[in-house]
Amino acid sequence: MADAQRAAGIRADGISKRFGDFVALDDVDLAVPSGRLTALLGPSGGGKSTLLRIIAGLDTADTGTVVIDGQDATRLPPQRREVGFVFQHYAAFKHLSVFRNVAFGLEVRRRPKAEIRARVHELLELVHLTQFADRLPAQLSGGQRQRMALARALAAEPKVLLLDEPFGALDAKVRKELRDWLRRLHDEVHVTTVFVTHDQEEALEVSDEIVVINHGRVEQVGSPNDLYDRPANEFVMEFLGPTTRLDGRLLRPHDIDVFADAAPGTVPAVVQRLQRVGFEVRADLRRTDGDQQTFWVQLTPGQVETLDLAVDTPVWVRPARRAAVIEPALT
């Protein structure tokens, strides 16, 4: 793809949007670096799709500006913004082959036939659908259909690619495969991509940068590691992974060290329940001092064996030195 397309970034500044009395977006700023894959992550109804639709020009903001590739796009119609869009449920042309579906945008632009053929073959190869070129969309699996949708969105050589829960309707295993595939595709194509998801694992695995959106506001922006290791607040910490509470402090259950004997800084507790979930063991503990607070820790089967843990085993615990902790004073 041409360098000009690689260079395209997105800026949205001061975006607000109301639906009647309901504030869907409240003064949101967003900067998507060129060539990067950015996830908009947050709970359902938080405003992610609305923001994406405003960037695409499918919806208009009440206030704020959208700049795509250095050009003010705030008042441009969608077709002049040079964006590719993929939705959760992709509406393909049912009576056209996969090849013709991908070619459609190029045919409308009256590109020479040979050029169209070459481009579509290149795209089908990119999304690993070459052998399905002659099938109808109904003869594809859900995952294959979403890959076709991506090929179609890329056919028009968009400056940016906007994906709204593109794998949302697929089962967990296919989602996981497509996630890896999208990451590899992006490493090959480098088109600036914004990806909406409410699945924190998907965002952590796939993206270069994550923008956490809740109640129409940006809670935090950062790399997956930044957000996981240094969450700005309780909401981000809880949304990105499991948490538990020790002495009022919020921390990750794998960030609590467990000892068989008292050690500096530890408090006493007792095992109430052990539950094996795949490679992890979830241990529910109850403190045996103070107000008998309950909490839980994530351990490996190896740790459980070394510590010789069973129900009623006394233990001593303290937050790990590396632990990301949100103090009660900040909550």
Ligand SMILES: Nc1ncnc2c1ncn2[C@@H]1O[C@H](COP(=O)(O)OP(=O)(O)OP(=O)(O)O)[C@@H](O)[C@H]1O
């Ligand atoms: N056209 C509309 N008219 C009225 N309310 C709307 C409209 N579009 C969105 N909303 C409301 O705005 C809020 C934000 O919706 P949006 O779809 O942006 O959230 P989201 O974070 O993408 O969630 P989801 O993952 O469920 O799509 C929701 O409460 C939704 O009901």
